[in-house]
Amino acid sequence: MTGPATDPATTAEHHRGSGVWASVHCERAALAADLAELTDEEWATPSLCTELTVREVLAHLTAGASLTTVTWLAGVVRCRFDFDRQVAMRLAEQLGATADETLERFRRVVSSTTKPPLPAIAMLGETIVHGEDVRRPLGIRRDHPAGVVTAVAEYYRGSDLVVVARKRVAGLRLAADDGPFAAGSGPLVSGPTLSLVMAMTGRAAHCDDLEGEGVEILRGRCGPA
Missing domain, CATH: 3.30.1050 (Nonspecific Lipid-transfer Protein; Chain A)
Known part of the structure; x- marks a missing residue:
């Protein structure tokens, strides 16, 4: 007995999405590994992302991997549609008390597919760009695929x-x-x-x-x- 017909375009889109998420997870894991041995001084290094330290950028990435469409919209309303305020609020939620806690929280979302209302490729872009925001000031190099x-x-x-x-x-x-x-x-x-x-x-x-x-x-x- 055969199952229902599958739209080839839908199948192709599913596989593309799966491939993008695999890349997101790989990039997150690589970033966590690159930051595993940082000193307190290195965690406090200014990143290329304006006014954020290395540690704060990592917390921002954790926040992005923890927000669903519903929680993102709730935050937007709570912040009265001030998107910068929403970003700052979510970063603070994920920062933790110490750098070790910041890194541990990020490790927990390495394999997450949770996201705000954005395409998966946007999440990949965020991971790569913010990863380089912290790597370059720290003198860390990654050869991305x-x-x-x-x-x-x-x-x-x-x-x-x-x-x-x-x-x-x-x-x-x-x-x-x-x-x-x-x-x-x-x-x-x-x-x-x-x-x-x-x-x-x-x-x-x-x-x-x-x-x-x-x-x-x-x-x-x-x-x-």
Whole structure:
């Protein structure tokens, strides 16, 4: 006896979603491992995410992996639609009393698929971008899978949903020198895919890794992350 017919498009979307979540979980696990031996001074290091320390960025990631659509909406209402206030409130909820507790809370959500009303690829982007927000100031390097950072680059170049990225790169030609990512037209900005992702999301420090006549235009569009 056969089961009900399955829409091929639905099946394909399911597998794409499953693959994205596997990448999210892998990136979270790698970040937890990279931060496992930090000193108190390193936890207090300013990140590339404006006004947040390394420890606070990790708590922010934990919060994002702990919010459902319902709890996110409840927080928005509670904060009277002040989204920055909601972010700060949720970060404080997950910070914990010590850095060890902050890290332990993050470890608990490594395999979570809980999310606010965002696509899974946005969660992957958040994990990679905020991971680099803390790694770069700490001098930690991660070689992200090429396919993963390419997928994130493709997402951000067409989206302003979580962070302004599409508008930031408007009128520029982006070209990765370590993978297939290429988009847009205009003055050239080229370099590593990860650096393009970080610059697209407003991290001016990563413009130092890029080349082309469009780099200074992009740098000028990078503001508070």
